[in-house]
Each structure stands twice: as structure tokens, then as C-alpha cells.
């Protein structure tokens with residue numbers, strides 16, 4: 001465990017988070033996914049897809065099934081896969097994602113809670129050219145520049161340390177077979193068929209506070 005700093009309060013890491021030092025207490029480390037947890041990827045996708053391809057078939061939100069939109073559209077028509085991709089790799093797509101209702105005030109309140117550190121943990125598209133910088137811009141625009149130091153970009157979230165990962169992707173696999181975090185599934189249309197998982201359904205009914213308080217007691 002890290003030793004407490006001697007006197008240098010300008011140490012950059014101690015400014016970034018309510019850092020856990022070896023004072024015999026521990027902060028709960030919460031990892032928040034970005035797309036479909038803080039930012040409405042699916043809703044924005046449909047709007048943009050219908051604008052760009054008004055004559056094509058599309059999948060209504062309440063008919064979504066499976067994590068990747070592209071996979072479901074390709075089942076409708078195999079030519080739709082490239083059109084789906086064209087929508088979300090376009091410049092501005094990630095920057096213009098609307099907020100998931102209540103996510104921003106909840107993230108701010110969570111980060112201000114005693115004994116809680118919050119990070120944003122997001123996977124980039126492999127076609128990262130617009131997506132990567134726009135994820136940072138989105139966080140700066142919606143949460144503020146002080147949150148830029150809390151962004152973790154990882155293709156493989158299983159190797160990231162933390163106590164809780166709140167993420168809409170129902171199955172998160174990677175090279176670490178027993179990740180440090182407990183996965184709380186953030187409910188989305190595409191994952192509502194998945195059973196037997198601890199969930200957070202929304203940011204508006206206050207249940208996120210109960211989850212955080214419960215985990216604070218367990219660490």
C-alpha cells in the first residue's frame with residue numbers, strides 16, 4: 001500500500017482523486033462505463049441512422065437484442081452492417097451523444113461522496129480516429145475538465161482495477177479471468193433479456209446510492 005505523502009500537497013496524484021493512503025481506510029473505487037451508461041449511444045444511433053439512410057429498415061429500440069447493433073442489423077439485411085458502421089465512425093457522432101437521463105448529476109454526486117473515487121472506464125472503437133478524442137471532449141463538455149484525469153480507456157476492462165464496474169455490456173471478457181470489480185449491469189434495451197445479474201436500471205430513482213453505500217460497507 002502506498003505510504004502517505006510527507007508534505008508535498010502539489011503532488012499531482014493527490015489532486016486527482018481522494019487518494020487512498022495507508023491510514024487504515026479505503027475508498028470505494030467505482031468504474032463508470034461511458035456509452036449507454038452516461039451517454040446515449042443507442043438512441044443517438046437510431047436518430048443518425050434514420051437521417052442518413054431514411055429508406056433502409058432499422059431496429060426500434062424496444063426490439064434491440066445483443067450488444068452490437070451491427071450484428072442485429074446484419075441479420076435484417078447483410079448490407080446494413082457497413083451502413084451501421086458508417087453512422088458511428090462519422091466525425092461528431094460520439095461528441096454529440098446526449099446524456100442518459102440523470103447520469104451527470106449522479107456521477108458528480110457519487111464523486112463527491114466520502115470514501116468514493118469515480119473513474120470513467122470506456123472502450124474505444126478500433127476505428128479510433130474520431131471516437132477517441134471525442135470521448136475526452138464529451139467528458140470535458142458534460143462533466144468538466146477536472147474529469148479528464150479520471151478517464152480510463154481500455155479495450156480490455158478485465159485488467160482494470162476497481163471495486164465496481166457499472167456497464168451496459170452484459171458479458172465483459174478479457175485476459176483476466178477474475179477481474180477485481182463486481183459488474184453491475186446498467187439496464188439497456190439490448191441487455192434486458194439477460195437474467196440473474198445485479199443491475200442498475202437508471203440514474204433517476206436514487207437506487208444507485210443504495211448500491212454505493214452497500215459496497216462501501218463491504219470493502
Ligand SMILES: O=c1ccn([C@@H]2O[C@H](COP(=O)(O)O)[C@@H](O)[C@H]2O)c(=O)[nH]1
Pocket residue numbers: 033034035036041067068069070088121122123124125131
Ligand atoms: O453496437 C455497438 C457498436 C460499437 N460499440 C462500441 O463499443 C464500445 C463500447 O464502449 P463502452 O464505453 O465500453 O460502452 C464503444 O467503442 C462503442 O462505440 C457499441 O457500444 N455498440
Ligand SMILES: [Mg+2]
Pocket residue numbers: 033034035036037167168169
Ligand atoms: Mg457501454
